[in-house]
Amino acid sequence: MRQNPSFAMTDVAELRRVIDAHPWMTLVSNTPDGLVASHYAVLLDEDRDDLTIVGHVGRPDDAILGLGEHELLVVVQGPHGYVSPGWYGDVQAVPTWNFVSVHLSGVPELLSTEENLKVLDRLVARFESALPQPRLMWEPPNDEKFVRGLERGTVGFRLTPTKVVAKRKLSQNKPDEMVDTIIAELEAGHGPYTDPRLPAEMRRAHESIRAARDIR
Template sequence: MYLPPQFASQDPRLAARLMREHPFASLITLDDDGQPFVTQLPLHLVEEDGGFTLLGHVARPNPQWRQLQARPRATVTFLGPHAYMSPRVYPDLARVPTWNYLAVHCSVSARLLAHEDEAGKDRLLKCLIGDHEPAYAEQWRGIDPELQHKLLAGIVAFELKVDDWQCKLKLNQHRKESHAAMHASYAGGTLDERALAAWMQTLGLAPPSA
């Protein structure tokens, strides 16, 4: 992605936080014609040995798993909170609007779980269940085995090893004169704007009294 140095973060803790708080990602592959193919899907982040792995699955009718099988390299993007920024946050008028946002882009290598690996699929699904509705795990375990077998057969699960990642935190870092008014505007705004205000505090961009 386009990544000016003032917006680039090399901190894996911030990248991991962003991926966990906004796990509904875009998985991007190339189809047989060389055109981008995109699936939006939730992914579970695993951190081990200083690296990242993403766990997920698609429906078996989705052709993307065949693309991953043929060409295992892919891109995954995560978009965090984002919001318009008015030039009114500046002390003078010779300014323009912009859009602030947080994003992580990952270059990944895919490994598909075998179709018959029901135990592996079950473990992967339980990771996703644990992220979003832990209480559902008991209901999943109680599903009739024949139905569970059919449901597991209907998905293709995969592990995406993150080979490289970029984290962009675009919060007008290079325009200090805007920070106080920008934080005040975001802190009283929409859900995304309030999330950006919290990230400004994390990054030390909010005024001391915030």
Template sequence: MYIPKHFQLNDQELIDDMIKEYSFATLISQHDGAPFATHLPLLFNKDDQCLYGHFARANKQWQDITNQQVLVIFQGPHSYISPSWQSETNDVPTWNYISIHIYGTVDLIKDEETVKDILTSSVTKYENPNSGYHLRNLDPNYLRGMQKGIVTIKINITKMEAKAKLGQNDTIEQQKQIINGLENTLEENNQKVAELMKRVLGFS
């Protein structure tokens, strides 16, 4: 990923937060001699420095995904930045965003109980805390049958790089005007980008 020095994100806590919050990722590998991508939710284990997820078994990307380096892309919030928000109008539009690229190797997980534990963790992460849905309530034979339709993976992280393009190269006045412009919209992404600009740029 092209990362100018002033946009390089080294705040590991923020990187971890983004991976967990924007966990629907893009997994890219070589399949049949060409780049191939699958979009899927991934669970981040910070202590083990790995990601967990699963393919549909019918998705043949998993068949040759071992013994190669893969790329996982996590896309955080992003927003169009309008020159109309700034008092200096002799400018052009741009885009503010956070993006994280993770490289690693893949192991296929075949142990039935480990697969079940990963699936349970995934459901726990995404279900509302007040939800009454739990995998443990499913018929074991039904769940076992459903597990046969997936291939569970572990991605061992070998490299992580992150880019936060959030106006670091603008003046403080421009940064404040952009944050104000973002906050005056009703779009959720814009609100998130404004929050991130404050965090990264050090505004209270």
């Protein structure tokens, strides 16, 4: 992902927030047979305060990706949406796409059986907890034999990134009044491409920008 200093994200707390809020990720590996991509839910490592992530893949995706053998790229896709040139007013303009994305690269470490079970348990709890009657991994009718059989069909991993490229392209190069108009249009939800989380992300970014500017 080509970086632009105006759009770069470097604050670890902000990166962790984006990663935590968007757990459905793309795993990309450059193998002898060419590029391979898989899609899995991935979480921050709860025992770390950096950008280390944990997850699993189903067999035989571990072999297809060459998991643990070489560098893996994990793509975190945050809120994104189309921005119409019509929102800029009567000026020369072209469309653009606002987005937040984080790329994490590194060689993953394969997890032990017990570590993988812990990650699988966390994944189930993370998503079931939002439901009125959660079904957690170890609860009946599941029993230990079933759960351990499930684990054997997966390979867990931990990735501490050695390279992080994060981009928050949210109209930082536009005047305040234009940004406010874009946010209003996105909140109105007129376009077929809008993500309702995008205007909230824009507000967060621009409030920080304006606060920093006011201090100066």
